[in-house]
Amino acid sequence: MSFPNSPDQNRLLAALPVAELERLAVHLELVPMPLGESIYGPGEQLQHGYFPTTSIVSLHYVTASGASAEIAGVGNEGVVGVSLLMGGDSTPSSAVVQTAGLAYRLERRMLMEEFNRDSAIRHLLLRYTQALITQMAQTAICNRYHSVEQQLCRWLLETLDRVPSGQFVTTQELVANMLGVRRETITQSAARLQQAGVIRYRRGHIAVLDRSGLETRVCECYAVVRKELNRLLTDVQRRQEGLPAFR
Amino acid sequence: MSFPNSPDQNRLLAALPVAELERLAVHLELVPMPLGESIYGPGEQLQHGYFPTTSIVSLHYVTASGASAEIAGVGNEGVVGVSLLMGGDSTPSSAVVQTAGLAYRLERRMLMEEFNRDSAIRHLLLRYTQALITQMAQTAICNRYHSVEQQLCRWLLETLDRVPSGQFVTTQELVANMLGVRRETITQSAARLQQAGVIRYRRGHIAVLDRSGLETRVCECYAVVRKELNRLLTDVQRRQEGLPAFR
DNA sequence: CCACTTATGTGGGCTAGCACACAGACCGGC
DNA sequence: GCCGGTCTGTGTGCTAGCCCACATAAGTGG
Numbered sequence A, B: 001m002s003f004p005n006s007p008d009q010n011r012l013l014a015a016l017p018v019a020e021l022e023r024l025a026v027h028l029e030l031v032p033m034p035l036g037e038s039i040y041g042p043g044e045q046l047q048h049g050y051f052p053t054t055s056i057v058s059l060h061y062v063t064a065s066g067a068s069a070e071i072a073g074v075g076n077e078g079v080v081g082v083s084l085l086m087g088g089d090s091t092p093s094s095a096v097v098q099t100a101g102l103a104y105r106l107e108r109r110m111l112m113e114e115f116n117r118d119s120a121i122r123h124l125l126l127r128y129t130q131a132l133i134t135q136m137a138q139t140a141i142c143n144r145y146h147s148v149e150q151q152l153c154r155w156l157l158e159t160l161d162r163v164p165s166g167q168f169v170t171t172q173e174l175v176a177n178m179l180g181v182r183r184e185t186i187t188q189s190a191a192r193l194q195q196a197g198v199i200r201y202r203r204g205h206i207a208v209l210d211r212s213g214l215e216t217r218v219c220e221c222y223a224v225v226r227k228e229l230n231r232l233l234t235d236v237q238r239r240q241e242g243l244p245a246f247r
Numbered sequence C: 001c002c003a004c005t006t007a008t009g010t011g012g013g014c015t016a017g018c019a020c021a022c023a024g025a026c027c028g029g030c
Numbered sequence D: 001g002c003c004g005g006t007c008t009g010t011g012t013g014c015t016a017g018c019c020c021a022c023a024t025a026a027g028t029g030g
Helices: A018-025 A082-086 A108-116 A120-145 A148-162 A172-179 A183-195 A211-217 A220-232 A235-240 B018-025 B082-086 B108-116 B120-145 B148-162 B172-179 B183-195 B211-217 B220-232 B235-240
Strands: A029-033 A038-040 A048-052 A056-062 A068-074 A094-099 A101-107 A167-169 A199-202 A205-208 B029-033 B038-040 B048-052 B056-062 B068-074 B094-099 B101-107 B167-169 B199-202 B205-208
Touching: A018 A108, A018 A120, A029 A048, A048 A056, A048 A108, A056 A172, A056 B120, A068 A120, A068 A148, A068 A172, A068 B120, A082 A108, A082 A120, A082 B120, A101 A108, A108 A120, A120 A148, A120 A220, A120 B056, A120 B068, A120 B082, A120 B120, A148 A172, A148 A183, A148 A205, A148 A211, A148 A220, A172 A183, A183 A199, A183 A211, B018 B108, B018 B120, B029 B048, B048 B056, B048 B108, B056 B172, B068 B120, B068 B148, B068 B172, B082 B108, B082 B120, B101 B108, B108 B120, B120 B148, B120 B220, B148 B172, B148 B183, B148 B205, B148 B211, B148 B220, B172 B183, B183 B199, B183 B211
Parallel strands: none
Antiparallel strands: A029 A101, A038 A094, A048 A101, A056 A068, A056 A094, A167 A205, A199 A205, B029 B101, B038 B094, B048 B101, B056 B068, B056 B094, B167 B205, B199 B205
């Protein structure tokens, strides 16, 4: 926060040993991420990896009939473009900016080069990939078993972790698209949460008033994903705490 | 088939350049995979990677309330133990043998060593990881949007791709556990499919009679996953066709 | 071959979330 | 300040899949 815009605002970049970050710094390009912008579409060859700082990107899939649902979200804890690392270069899903903000991006070639070096960043990116896998797996479970209200709470908490202000600019329609449910269903769940004083919303804005209220209502999926992310990225703390970089 | 048990029965191993496979061969251990055996549980440190040949392993998650659902399946096209490669060493989900058979397994240390070399196998394993990610993502979508009957068709087709005989030893109860639905729901969907002459079953056995019948009933998810897998593992053909190994 | 275990079939009631159809309310631009 | 588009609120069916409770059949071991 003291540095208004710094790569350190992204947890992955922040976790890199100083030497590696310096090597990258020149190539990191700070770009605006406007709401709704498409980062890539299905089958599209990625040109950059994106390290969000204040923005959130939603990885989602659009069915043949035009319906869509979020598979995973990426905020300042991660990177958009894992398929570059895996070598597939594209995915059947798409990536869209869900919350406007900023991201550092790195050209495909640079990203691959760093990744193919036996570097700290590879280690880190692979661990993040596993966290992403966990998130997807849990989304599958959540879609199978949990109520829309629980899923809404999960979505709010995950967003809150990435936008600490707790003030989100979004409509119920957009949230419904994320969760892959109808807008009316969100209206009802949101009304119940507002009734309970957990959130407050008005035309295009949602504010979280009571985080613990969300936590009591949410399903286990939220905690599972969060715990696993923290386990996998504990290295993230290292440099910041002045401990020796990992490995 | 001409070689009753050969690493080549696994698509990933079959795709390796001869030199790399030979280096590995000594360390590959052929192990039986009995139905229901647990390969790893949640949070458990993996000791081996498993390359199934005739067996199928189900990656699934068990909720706090004891319900469970499959997140992805691994047969002769893949490997169980991606979390070793990613560096997390464990996952919140578990792996259980869904169809009895055989697998080649490789000790953790050997697998990591090969993976950390700048080898063809790393390239291949990463691409497979992306295929696995696609499978999970599509499962999330499928759970959100598609009917149990469609999901059952998908499951049957995926199993058929791994057990070409089309004769499965399993109960409706077990299938229900895979899909994360009730046994009665499977009974009804299966009855409809049998009615239509697509499958036939009796106490603990299911036989696919009409593959195309499944294909007309299944949702898009099946094709998306299959296509993506083939795209990512086209390299698999190379050695077998006598073309130069990839890269 | 009988008893017992395990798989499968069926039915009734219930609820969450869907589809469709509007009504009202907010807000920004002219 | 009012007009029009965009959000949000509600209501009435409707259906898939749930929960619960049995009934029946098909193997299996003694």
